[in-house]
Structures are given as C-alpha cells and as structure tokens.
Amino acid sequence: MGKAGSTNGKLLFFNPEGGTLLYVQFNPGWDADGAEAHYHTFHEWGYVLDGSFPLYEFVSPKQKKGTLVQMKEGTFMDRPASVSMVIDLLL
Numbered sequence: 001m002g003k004a005g006s007t008n009g010k011l012l013f014f015n016p017e018g019g020t021l022l023y024v025q026f027n028p029g030w031d032a033d034g035a036e037a038h039y040h041t042f043h044e045w046g047y048v049l050d051g052s053f054p055l056y057e058f059v060s061p062k063q064k065k066g067t068l069v070q071m072k073e074g075t076f077m078d079r080p081a082s083v084s085m086v087i088d089l090l091l
Contacts, residue, residue, distance in 0.1 A: 006030035026053060037066060039082040046077035 006029040013021035037058035046053075048071045056066030071077065 044079040
C-alpha cells in the first residue's frame with residue numbers, strides 16, 4: 001500500500017474459513033494519491049490510533065475521483081463489503 005516502505009503490518013489472527021485481523025501502521029510518506037478506487041468483498045473496519053490518515057473515499061465504481069477524507073486520531077471506519085460494486089466493475 002502506498003509508497004515503498006511507507007507501511008508496516010502484522011498478521012494478528014487468521015481463520016482459513018474466513019476472518020483476518022491485521023495491525024497496519026501507515027508511516028510518514030504514505031500518500032493517498034486517489035489514483036485508483038478499490039472495493040472489497042469483505043467487511044472492513046479501521047481505527048486511527050494516532051496522527052491522521054488521509055485517503056480518498058469512493059461511493060460508486062463509476063466514480064472517477066474520490067473525496068479526500070482526513071481521518072484523525074480516534075476515528076473509527078466501518079465499510080461494509082461491496083460485492084455489487086466489484087461486479088459492476090467487471091461488467
């Protein structure tokens with residue numbers, strides 16, 4: 001994710017039948033260039049422990065430019081899976 005060397009992570013939990021928990025640290029130098037929208041077929045949660053986390057949010061697979069969101073310390077992110085958006089991208 002982002003520029004080389006700008007993220008660190010650790011796998012905390014993995015269940016082959018479904019379910020993964022990752023700890024990810026976005027270091028200074030990580031950028032939210034917003035070049036590409038991506039969508040997950042899984043539910044995603046995130047919490048900002050410290051600092052800020054800039055990223056572009058997309059609400060449609062046809063959206064060309066996302067909205068820049070500055071997540072700050074204490075922000076909780078809750079993104080439901082977007083299977084329909086992935087299918088739309090494939091059509």
